[in-house]
Amino acid sequence: MTELNGTVSPTFEPVRDAVEDQLRSGAEVGVSLAVDIDGQKVVDLWGGHRDAARTRPWQRDTITNVWSITKTVTSLAALLLVDAGELDVYAPVARYWPEFAANGKRHVEVRHLLSHTSGVSGLDHPARLEDLYDVRAAATRMASQNPWWEPGTASGYHVLNYGHLVGELVYRLTGLPLRDFVQEHIARPLGADFRIGLGDADIERVADVIAPALDFDPSTLDHDTAAYRTFTGPSFSAGAANTPAWRAADLGAANGHGNALAIAEILAPIARAGASAHGRFLKPDTIGLIFDEQSNGTDLVNGLHLRWGIGYALPDRRTLSWIPDGRIAFWGGWGGSMAIIDLDRHMTISYVMNRMGPDILGSQRAAAYTTAIYRALGVGDLC
Template identity: 55%
Template structure:
């Protein structure tokens, strides 16, 4: 299978790895971008949009990127911090008074951004369809009690972080999250990314291909945080291919884009807060990202993780292929990955439609990122 796009010779290992994975069937369709200080040294795509391999993945193909969406949502919050509209150390209830209910009056904005708020999902009963109803979903989160006490212990806010941060965005700007992303981020940067997907773009979406079923003990944990998080609600991967999902505003899970557009937006972190004359952040706010908020076994994912304010930080036990340097990152269910490395002004972005097992990274993401660093990225 031909891999399309541009790739500098020294990064040919990235192109070769993508081509090999498409040929073997490990990859269906995907795109990869490596941006170094505004120069795309890798900008490639290949494979197919559909499991029958009848429609090629093209330059303008987009797909649901799952929790990679969270990185864009966190960037929105950081922009509001930069503008003085949010204070990461202020209680959420200062901006969203209803959130103070059930003992949440001392939970701060940074706790939502670092997965330490104790509100990592919805109290059941709660369905995937309920997530589509913004007022219902946010009012339920505001009313419920936190599931654990420590604000320095993370429990991955798998499906609800976009509603939590998105409601803050709405309260201080008057705009729904998806509109803020369109008007203040994707539009000014010319990035082909959106929360949800406009119907006019559905024809170029690569449907996601669900991952293998989880192991039988996936939702077993002593504190039941994992079970409560991933069953509140239990999201089926195929839901991402439905009209209702695409019409919803869910900043944790339903962003649509490709490697180029995600890199375009997130490279603002690697490039000091400004991309081609569009300033989104100041350096002081970028520094906030790297202030460690938690470091230990995540109560929802059950693996060691480190979180700064808005992003994951390197944790060699869990993601050994991300160097233990001043790097921030996150990815999406099934394997997509976005990595920002400000010290070398490098951004790595990988988006695909065939989901692998697990929440954090994948064998394919590891392969491409290792090839990037081997080339000097």
């Protein structure tokens, strides 16, 4: 039997059972799951294998590409600058990045970048994935573009360029590339084993992502839509995450590497009203900005019904019925990984795995674990 390691507090034994069920069935290959409540790791599990052939065990320090969970960390970077009084989410982006005002974008505000409502959700054609690896040059191109819809009127998921847009603000304000800012001001102070992009020293412990059986084909989309322009600006496949070029890049939208424990350590201060083991990390008023709803409707790019706050999605039972209502912020990574920040319960849930499912957001596995966690706390009415 595939080994599952780690600890759970007695109340959460059903969560261990749920993970073991998924490993036993073969649905999971390698997995890590963490739950933090008020600074206590009530669930800290890892197990399975790093490879599809199931020959290399998933260790405690195994890390993998977490796809769009990276955006939750990039959003936190922006909130830290807000907290320091250096960034105003209601100010025009052009206050900090003058070139962004070009072609009708002078009224686009920082909050629009953070809520995927800016109208700039990718690169104009021609666009190759390699173009995104030159972060400054790609950001310059984005600044010069026309918006693809009226900014602020709807969300259009910023699939691969979220880190370029938010990261450019970080760079303009601090002089640091996003990856360096995250390392110096988030991961290192919180003791989290997380980085955007990888160094050579980390490669040996990385679990490759295992792509879903059917990769997404954007050519099937209506070519006149924001969805088509986004998914072809540029096109990419899941296998790109296993390449050296992807791993070396500074992609604050999608190439963060870590495990569930690392993500929980980074996001838990939000759930705990800004408190961390090392002192106050964020002011409560800054955290409150997350819940300023920016859009509520069908996303123009991914087609999901979403409620976006500032930097994070907010509960919407029409899309994910297994996340309860309340002061909860969340987002997930392509293939099923999830990060859920529950302020009502001072709880952070983080799930990271290597075998991707076909889902855009969440998965049956993520639903099973999340439901087991909430049921252990006495929260019912989840499917």
